[in-house]
Amino acid sequence: MLRRPYKVVHAVDDVSFEVQRGEILALVGESGSGKTTVGMNVLGLQVPTAGRILFDHHDVADWARGNLVRGRTEDIASKRRREQVLALRRRAQIIFQDPYESLNPRQKVYETVSEPLEIHGIGRTKEEKEALVRKALEGSGLAPADHFWDRYPERLSGGQRQRLVIASALVLEPELLVADEPVSMLDVSIRAEILSLLNELREQRGITILYTTHDLATAGIFTDRMAVMYLGRIVELGPTEAVLSEPRHPYTQALVSVVPAPNPRRRRKQVVLEGEVPNPIDLPTGCRFHPRCPQAKEECSRIDPRPVPVSEDHQAACLFV
Amino acid sequence: MTTLEVRNLSVSYLSEEGALLNAAEDVSFQLNQGKSLGIVGESGCGKTTVMMALLRLLPDAGRIIQGQVILEGEDLLRYSEAEMSAVRWSKISIVFQGAMNALNPVRTIESQIAETLRIHDVEKTKQRERERAGELLEMVGIPPERGRQYPHQYSGGMRQRAVIAMALACNPRVIIADEPTTALDVMIQAQILKLLVRLQRELNLALIVVTHDLGVVAEICDNVLVMYGGRVAETGTGDAIFNDPQHPYTQRLLQAFPDIENPHAEMVSIPGIPPRLDDLPPGCRFAPRCYVCGDRCHKEMPPMIEYKPGHLFACHLDYRKIS
Amino acid sequence: MELIKEIWLAFRRRPLGLLGVFMLFSIIFVAIFAPWLAPYDPDADIDVEPQDLLAPPDAEHLLGRDDAGKDVLSQLIYGARVSLTVGFVASFMTIFIGTTVGLVAGYFGGRIGNALMRLVDFLLVIPDLPLMLVFISMWGRGLWKIILVIGMLGWTSTARLVRSQVLSIKERQFVLRAKALGASNFRTIMRHIFPQVLPIILADGVLSISGAIIAESSLSFLGLGDPMLVSWGMMLNFAFERAISRMAWWFLLPPGFAIIWVSLGLVLMGSTLEEIVNPRLKTHHLFDPRRMLELLRVIPPKVERQEVTE
Numbered sequence: 001m002l003r004r005p006y007k008v009v010h011a012v013d014d015v016s017f018e019v020q021r022g023e024i025l026a027l028v029g030e031s032g033s034g035k036t037t038v039g040m041n042v043l044g045l046q047v048p049t050a051g052r053i054l055f056d057h058h059d060v061a062d063w064a065r066g067n068l069v070r071g072r073t074e075d076i077a078s079k080r081r082r083e084q085v086l087a088l089r090r091r092a093q094i095i096f097q098d099p100y101e102s103l104n105p106r107q108k109v110y111e112t113v114s115e116p117l118e119i120h121g122i123g124r125t126k127e128e129k130e131a132l133v134r135k136a137l138e139g140s141g142l143a144p145a146d147h148f149w150d151r152y153p154e155r156l157s158g159g160q161r162q163r164l165v166i167a168s169a170l171v172l173e174p175e176l177l178v179a180d181e182p183v184s185m186l187d188v189s190i191r192a193e194i195l196s197l198l199n200e201l202r203e204q205r206g207i208t209i210l211y212t213t214h215d216l217a218t219a220g221i222f223t224d225r226m227a228v229m230y231l232g233r234i235v236e237l238g239p240t241e242a243v244l245s246e247p248r249h250p251y252t253q254a255l256v257s258v259v260p261a262p263n264p265r266r267r268r269k270q271v272v273l274e275g276e277v278p279n280p281i282d283l284p285t286g287c288r289f290h291p292r293c294p295q296a297k298e299e300c301s302r303i304d305p306r307p308v309p310v311s312e313d314h315q316a317a318c319l320f321v
Numbered sequence: 322m323t324t325l326e327v328r329n330l331s332v333s334y335l336s337e338e339g340a341l342l343n344a345a346e347d348v349s350f351q352l353n354q355g356k357s358l359g360i361v362g363e364s365g366c367g368k369t370t371v372m373m374a375l376l377r378l379l380p381d382a383g384r385i386i387q388g389q390v391i392l393e394g395e396d397l398l399r400y401s402e403a404e405m406s407a408v409r410w411s412k413i414s415i416v417f418q419g420a421m422n423a424l425n426p427v428r429t430i431e432s433q434i435a436e437t438l439r440i441h442d443v444e445k446t447k448q449r450e451r452e453r454a455g456e457l458l459e460m461v462g463i464p465p466e467r468g469r470q471y472p473h474q475y476s477g478g479m480r481q482r483a484v485i486a487m488a489l490a491c492n493p494r495v496i497i498a499d500e501p502t503t504a505l506d507v508m509i510q511a512q513i514l515k516l517l518v519r520l521q522r523e524l525n526l527a528l529i530v531v532t533h534d535l536g537v538v539a540e541i542c543d544n545v546l547v548m549y550g551g552r553v554a555e556t557g558t559g560d561a562i563f564n565d566p567q568h569p570y571t572q573r574l575l576q577a578f579p580d581i582e583n584p585h586a587e588m589v590s591i592p593g594i595p596p597r598l599d600d601l602p603p604g605c606r607f608a609p610r611c612y613v614c615g616d617r618c619h620k621e622m623p624p625m626i627e628y629k630p631g632h633l634f635a636c637h638l639d640y641r642k643i644s
Numbered sequence: 645m646e647l648i649k650e651i652w653l654a655f656r657r658r659p660l661g662l663l664g665v666f667m668l669f670s671i672i673f674v675a676i677f678a679p680w681l682a683p684y685d686p687d688a689d690i691d692v693e694p695q696d697l698l699a700p701p702d703a704e705h706l707l708g709r710d711d712a713g714k715d716v717l718s719q720l721i722y723g724a725r726v727s728l729t730v731g732f733v734a735s736f737m738t739i740f741i742g743t744t745v746g747l748v749a750g751y752f753g754g755r756i757g758n759a760l761m762r763l764v765d766f767l768l769v770i771p772d773l774p775l776m777l778v779f780i781s782m783w784g785r786g787l788w789k790i791i792l793v794i795g796m797l798g799w800t801s802t803a804r805l806v807r808s809q810v811l812s813i814k815e816r817q818f819v820l821r822a823k824a825l826g827a828s829n830f831r832t833i834m835r836h837i838f839p840q841v842l843p844i845i846l847a848d849g850v851l852s853i854s855g856a857i858i859a860e861s862s863l864s865f866l867g868l869g870d871p872m873l874v875s876w877g878m879m880l881n882f883a884f885e886r887a888i889s890r891m892a893w894w895f896l897l898p899p900g901f902a903i904i905w906v907s908l909g910l911v912l913m914g915s916t917l918e919e920i921v922n923p924r925l926k927t928h929h930l931f932d933p934r935r936m937l938e939l940l941r942v943i944p945p946k947v948e949r950q951e952v953t954e
Contacts, residue, residue, distance in 0.1 A: 030506035031477075045824055082828070089826035101817040106646075106839040115835070116825045152646075157594045158364075168825070187363040187533055189577045192590035199588075214506055217536075217579035221588055244581060258511035260536020262578045264559040272511045276476050 667909025746806025
């Protein structure tokens with residue numbers, strides 16, 4: 001058999017970060033940054049090539065390597081494996097971006113929210129299950145629950161669908177929620193509601209949230225810390241306010257400068273980068289950002305910068321921070 | 322002279338039962354050459370319907386009930402279909418929403434632009450067509466050599482530029498851009514907006530940007546028209562709308578818009594959802610969700626009040642802005 | 645079921661589909677009520693005179709009599725039972741096997757999927773009818789053997805269809821979400837993937853009934869049908885052998901016509917179903933033309949003209 005040398009796409013390369021319980025971390029980046037891949041790996045929905053993902057001291061990465069078949073999700077053969085899967089899934093859930101695609105169009109609201117209970121064997125009687133479903137629906141703002149009980153997703157608005165997705169995740173009482181661009185497909189006037197719901201979940205239930213987005217402004221609203229990603233690397237990491245008000249990495253600076261402001265009077269100096277995020281298959285040498293960096297110097301094409309602390313909890317991966 | 326003036330345009334759709342559903346009612350605005358107008362509203366507000374009506378591209382069930390669309394002095398609504406085809410693309414063209422995903426995958430970008438030229442008989446020879454396609458690509462920031470590539474070889478941002486190039490093919494006076502930056506990364510959005518501004522300046526275009534994204538409108542639009550439930554809620558210059566909004570919907574919408582320089586400002590959202598076409602409220606369309614509405618608002622359609630010259634809004638109440 | 649309701653509503657707007665339904669159900673009606681509709685019992689022994697053989701239609705025998713003196717009309721009516729039984733049962737088998745194979749091959753892929761698809765290819769390459777002929781000849785004649793043979797060989801196209809649908813459905817986000825919730829493979833397939841494929845299977849199923857009926861008729865026509873039962877194909881067989889020379893059209897035409905009638909009905913129904921269940925294109929959420937699409941109707945566009953006022 002002939003084997004061709006193949007190129008590897010480093011979707012996520014040497015990414016390290018920590019999230020404290022009850023914290024909301026924003027993972028900000030454009031297409032090709034790797035943010036969604038990080039989210040999927042954290043939940044054990046994909047198999048990482050290397051590295052560890054410690055979820056409350058259990059290594060999800062290890063678990064994924066043992067339980068997932070490369071290229072496919074979950075090939076559960078043994079009962080023991082199945083138990084491990086369920087144990088993880090119960091504690092960590094995901095909200096996807098597209099509320100129109102992430103719901104089974106043939107499941108009514110009640111079925112959508114009760115399915116997780118059935119999968120995990122929670123609730124012994126019908127009444128118990130219904131009570132839990134009701135609680136979850138109301139906790140996500142779909143109240144009165146009876147109003148929505150028998151509806152199909154097509155009768156719900158985008159915001160309502162997203163709430164339904166949240167309810168179905170909530171019903172398991174997870175500890176960690178990965179929200180992958182949960183509001184980018186919703187109308188602006190509804191985004192605040194959903195984000196505020198996520199914030200509430202953190203306040204009231206102590207759920208830890210990993211919020212991925214390409215929209216810096218929404219990240220600024222309710223997240224505690226922010227990690228900015230570019231081409232598979234974290235280029236800046238720190239408290240959200242600090243990163244937004246005093247960005248240190250040129251990429252972050254450019255991003256912050258082009259976020260549209262709802263005020264035409266505010267003329268800012270915009271740094272509109274030329275070109276596009278390069279194909280991850282053909283990574284630039286040295287600093288990955290240097291071809292587009294307005295502040296790039298000669299060294300940047302040779303040296304790949306490690307994160308440098310800017311202050312005690314704020315770091316940036318640039319040679320000239 | 323005002324390049325485009327729309328007066329009291331109303332568009333409805335004929336439902337299966339034969340009822341007329343009012344998608345847009347009594348919409349009026351003006352646009353001058355070299356200026357840009359942003360039409361803002363959320364899903365179902367009727368903004369795309371109005372644009373389709375301008376170009377007479379409504380689906381079969383669409384009906385233009387009343388109104389005038391006056392382009393350089395002529396009412397387009399009186400034109401026959403043949404006359405309209407002469408106007409489309411050469412006087413008014415449009416970048417459709419999602420057009421960048423609707424490019425023909427088996428033809429090169431250059432040939433697709435050339436096709437636009439051919440349909441409108443712009444150039445005499447194939448050679449000239451190709452050259453012109455190259456010029457257009459360059460105008461939108463794509464190296465002309467890349468014209469020979471296929472859509473799948475272009476990134477999202479480049480495809481959007483290509484579609485803009487097609488819209489420019491026949492040197493129109495007016496360009497409509499329907500959600501030009503949705504689904505694009507924020508840096509690419511900035512690039513496209515910068516491009517639109519440049520093109521508008523260089524070609525002295527009259528630009529209409531239809532979007533739900535207030536930020537886009539704030540960046541590039543001179544004037545703003547806010548639509549809700551098929552009607553005009555407020556209209557004025559960008560400055561007026563953003564800094565002195567009068568209509569409760571506009572105010573709330575602005576408050577719901579995240580401001581990166583003021584990130585921890587209170588998050589506001591507007592409870593409820595926009596009205597369905599078959600279930601429109603009899604009075605003000607926004608009344609069910611309005612935080613200052615009174616009895617009259619539910620029953621009577623509010624008049625357009627001129628708050629300041631050029632700044633109008635449709636409301637029953639005369640009240641000061643709530644902070 | 646909600647699905648049936650939806651489909652029925654869509655059918656109501658399509659006259660050809662309704663025609664197909666009528667055509668099919670008329671035959672079903674005939675088959676069910678055969679004992680009451682048929683003027684004679686085809687199995688009964690009768691006394692025949694030589695002039696009764698291949699007698700042309702008259703008041704007592706509306707479609708005349710066959711070469712054994714039996715009433716053609718009654719045979720035709722009872723023949724419906726055989727054709728429909730074979731059609732429904734064989735096609736049910738086809739759908740069942742094909743769907744299972746398609747679901748497994750599409751969902752799991754890998755070696756299982758490949759193996760199954762190679763089997764499908766193998767069976768597809770071999771021409772159906774000759775293969776059926778071989779089996780029946782080796783195995784012997786009989787109604788259930790015919791049903792089995794048709795069912796066992798006809799599932800391949802369904803399998804292919806289902807598999808290709810599954811391949812695209814399993815990439816959809818709600819399937820991923822189900823897995824993220826912890827759904828087992830079985831649940832994912834049955835609760836999430838299968839319901840999406842079901843409408844397509846229905847459409848394919850209806851069309852396959854027609855195929856099964858034609859297959860049975862062909863086998864019977866070639867003399868391989870169940871000798872104990874009268875089926876339309878068998879009638880054609882006898883008619884061809886014995887009636888043509890006598891120009892006994894009343895024996896030859898009715899069974900052929902009946903086969904055409906039921907096949908046409910099924911095809912009309914089936915194509916209408918196919919059209920109804922065609923997966924619609926995804927629409928961008930912000931511009932929701934679903935509302936507009938719901939309202940589309942074929943009415944010539946009209947623009948109300950107004951006078952330009954200054």
